[in-house]
Amino acid sequence: MKMYKCPHCGKDSISIIKKAMLDVRYKSKCSNCGEKYGPPSYTSLIDILYAITYYFVLTASFEILIKTMIVILILLMHFTINILFIPVMKK
Numbered sequence: 001m002k003m004y005k006c007p008h009c010g011k012d013s014i015s016i017i018k019k020a021m022l023d024v025r026y027k028s029k030c031s032n033c034g035e036k037y038g039p040p041s042y043t044s045l046i047d048i049l050y051a052i053t054y055y056f057v058l059t060a061s062f063e064i065l066i067k068t069m070i071v072i073l074i075l076l077m078h079f080t081i082n083i084l085f086i087p088v089m090k091k
């Protein structure tokens with residue numbers, strides 16, 4: 001599986017799953033050097049957009065099945081954006 005470089009030691013120590021789940025609220029530790037990394041702070045603005053979107057989906061008068069599907073789609077989109085576009089920064 002593809003691995004991503006730690007911004008501290010440069011080793012390919014970040015798994016694609018860890019990259020997908022990057023969250024500005026939590027710092028992750030490199031399994032090689034033990035230093036902390038995370039997404040850039042501007043992703044907190046993107047998180048607000050996700051939160052607003054979830055709010056509208058969950059309060060809309062859709063069937064529960066449709067709501068679940070939309071939430072899963074947004075989550076997949078979120079993970080894909082993290083993997084493809086969000087860089088890993090030193091924390």
Ligand SMILES: [Zn+2]
Pocket residue numbers: 006007008009010011013030031032033034035
């Ligand atoms: Zn490292």
